[in-house]
Amino acid sequence: MTEAHAHDTAVSSGGRPRVVLGVSGGIAAYKAAELLRRFTESGHDVTVVPTAAALEFVGAPTWAALSGKPVATDVWTGVHEVPHVRIGQEADLVVIAPATADLLAKATHGQADDLLTSTLLTARCPVVFAPAMHTEMWEHPATxxxxxxxxxRGVLVIEPAEGRLTGKDTGKGRLPEPDEIFEVCREVLTRGTTTPDLAGRRVVVSAGGTREYLDPVRFLGNRSSGLQGHALARAAAARGAEVTLIAANVTLPDPAGVKVVRVETTAQLREEVVAAAASADSVVMAAAPADFRPVSVSDAKIKRAADGSAPPIELTQNPDILHEISTERARTGQVIVGFAAETGDDTGSVLDLARAKLARKGCDLLVVNDVTGGAVFGSPDNEAVVLGADGSAVEVPRGSKSALAHVIWDQVAARLS
Structure with a gap:
């Protein structure tokens, strides 16, 4: 758990990653059953190691049935196989969900009084904790x-979500949704390293597309789904960053461990980005702000004209957020990344136009998408060229938006270091 080195999951487990799912004694233990299902259905070999307290919430037969393996909490079961050493040694990933305040304290101080805490001491693979507890416990100085x-030490501790807790309480301390914990774990396994290279860094990511209202029901907008921005936020969280995601009209689930701020208009997006950028090491503007907005907004729904004519709509330019935060840096050494959804025209190719935009905006990196024919929008895949203000150009072939996100963070991390 304290070493930082590459870990080849394919070699260690014959192509089927071995995951240890640790479950500690909190009411959120029932949610871990869904996380287990996600792992097993996606082809992972999962060993569940619950604490004795966890079995008070969800019984051993449930874990055994879902994982296809016997379940033990003590070091004496199958002692001839030395489980307290073997399980951790053979794992490609250890994830604790939920991780209680007690379990976090034991892991910090190296206690090994059961099978799960012993496994943590022997693991040399990436370790992920998904805490769940009451707000007061999460905010306590000891925790x-x-x-x-x-x-x-290089451990990834996901920030808990905000929402309903046990009983009538609400606040920060809720276990993130199992699907999103799974996505973070998949990101960690894909990278195959115990080193969260963005640990201690604060990053801001914008996502989605802004809306500029014409009247109470109509707006000017664009086709941005927010998928790439969410992929960037999730990837940054998996690499240890403290992430703020500013989401413009995005309906996707909140990524685990990410603070989400919701906005609608370009003016709102600008206000939140500028505020968050003040303490950020990097800002990635993956959102698609509307370039224009109506000069005036009707208080009532605009009606059809009897003669069939359309009402004139006067537009004015919105502020250029990327140019503003690039030319008025909030912090020395801050890395700013922009996106350019381009189509070539008679003035130049996609890359010609993108290079001109990079120089005009003043950012450090520009991710260029060729959106001819509507490509990219709403698709799970993407391809791009990442242009650098230093003249560099990194071509990213078509692949998942997660893969592109990691290429972008690789470029950011290199410049931050």
Whole structure:
């Protein structure tokens, strides 16, 4: 758990990644059953290691049935196989969901009084904690100190979500949704390293497309789905960053461990981005802000004219957020990334137009998408060229938006270091 080195999952498990799912004793333990299902259905070999307290919430037969393996909590079951050492040694990933305050404290101080804590001491693969507890427990100085220590050791501790807790309580401390924990774990397994290279960094990502209202029901908008922005936020969280995602009209689930701020208009997007950029090491503007907005907005729905004519709509330019944060840097050394959805025309090719935009905006990196024919929007895949202000150009072949996100963060991390 304290070493940082590459870990080849394909070699260690014959192409089927071995995952240890640790479950500690919190009411959110029932959600871990869905996380287990996601792992097994996607082809992972999962060993569930619950604590004795976890079995008070979800019984061993449930874990055994879903994983296809016997379940034990103590070091004496199958002692001839030395499970307290073997399980951790053979794992490609250890994920604890939920991770209680007690479990975090034990992991921090190296206690090994059951099978799960012993496994943590022997694991040399990436380790992910998904905490779940009441807000007061999460915010207690002891818990915060434990989390900071674990992160310093290279462990990924996902920020808990905000929402309904046990009983009538609400606040920060809710277990992120199992699907999103799974996505973070998949990101970690794909990278195959115990080193969260963005640990201690604060990053801001914008996603989606803004709306500029004409009247109470109509607006000017664009086709941006927010998928790439969400992929960037999720990838940054998996690499240890503290992430703020500013989402413009996005209906996707919140990525695990990410603070989400919701906006609608370009003016709102600008306000939130500028505020968040003040303390950020990097800002990635993956959102598609509307370039124009109506000069005036009707208080009532605009009616059809009897003669069939259309009402004139006068437009004015919106502020250029990328240019503003690039030319008025909030912090020295801050890395700013823009996106360019381009189609070539008679003035130049897609890359010609993108290079001119890079120079005009003043950002450090520009991710260029050729959107001729509507490509990219709403698709799970993407291809791009990442242009650098230093003259570099990295071609990213068609693949998942997650893969592109990691290429972008690779470029950002290199410049931050």
């Amino acid at each position: 915060r100190a434990n989390v900071a220590t674990l992160r310093e």
